[in-house]
Amino acid sequence: MKNQKDLDYYLSLPYTFQVRKTENGYWANVKEIDGCHTPATTIEEAYKDLEMILKDHIEIRLEHGDSIPEPVDHEYSGKFNVRVPKTLHxxxxxxxxxxxxxxxQYVVYKLSK
Structure with missing residues (x-):
């Protein structure tokens, strides 16, 4: 049976592209896939090159039968518990x-500053 998850499937997923400025230009990577990265001289080039690198990376993994991480869509409840010292409380x-x-309300205000 053919693997249902092909190149088009993976390329349609909302992978996280990260671009940061470096001394010599920019460094771009796909957050979810180790080793999927590239240097670039402009932001535009970083995104364009990263799209090609992602495609090539996925093709190679598919060819070799390697697993391909997928983006995780976290759902957040809007609640979390924090223990603080009594004096801070x-x-x-x-x-x-x-x-x-x-x-x-006050803590939400303080955190959103």
């Missing part, structure tokens, strides 16, 4: 009270 609660808002 007290300070934040007092500041929230002074502002006339809940501790939760």
């Amino acid at each position: 007290k300070q934040l609660a007092q500041e929230a009270e002074e502002e006339g808002v809940s501790l939760n």
Whole structure:
């Protein structure tokens, strides 16, 4: 049976392209796939070259039967628990009270700064 996941399937996935400035230009990589990277002189070149590198990288992995990581779409609930020292808890609660808002609203405000 033929593998249902072909080149077109992988190229349609929302891989994360990362580009950062370096001393000599730019460095681009695909976050999800180790070894899928390229240097470039411009941002435009970085994205264009990275698209070709990704295609070549996937083709080679398919040819050799190697696994190909897929992007993970994380879902976030909007909730997380954080343990803080009692003194910090007290300070934040007092500041929230002074502002006339809940501790939760105050912490969201502080984190979004």
